Amino acid sequence: MARYIILLGAPGAGKGTQAQIMREKLGLPNISSGELFRENLRNRTELGKLAEGFIKTGKLVPDDITIKMIKDRLSQSDCTKGAILDGFPRTPSQAEELDRMLAQFGSKVEWAIYLSVAENELVDRLSGRRLCKAQGHVYHVLNNPPEQAGICDIDGSELYQREDDRVETVQQRIRVYHQQTQPLIEYYRDKGILKEIDGNRSIEMIAENILKEIER
């Protein structure tokens, strides 16, 4: 059976970092809705133009646009054995739509991993975060620096700071998370597939913990 695993948590909780590790360990594609939007922004596509204003101001892109983008991505051939979803779903209707989508493939969400992190940690993590231009590999200037400053260890591309990682936008994104995304924790808990993971530890410890929980 295909394995579809979701990563839930506030902005800065470590979803992207863990999704990249899980991709290697589980051999599944890692689908980041934020990274898909950023790729469309960079390429100035119609989708990118539609999403731009929302992303820059720390709001969620409307559900219909986001759902269509994810449907298209999940329909690609590399996702038939499953996927790790980072940043999607983020609203109850996205979660319901994902269930319908996967049911059409004869599948369902296997686990929802909730990375819980102390609120006062989030802003530090986001303001020190750097991404690589080529593939969005995630670093942190203090907690997880690249070997050579400003350069991605994996693909050698340049690192940059996301515009929405500035302090003003970060606060808005955390508010949006509490209002619109937090209810999903209960949604998946009710289904019996929520795994809550303490995200206040080292990247390696968290990764080990996640793998142990989902392979049990």
Ligand code: AMP
């Ligand atoms: P992220 O990289 O996951 O922090 O996402 C960056 C931005 O992309 C978010 O602040 C939203 O504006 C947009 N975005 C990403 N995923 C979603 C989603 N599932 N629903 C709506 N907007 C999203």
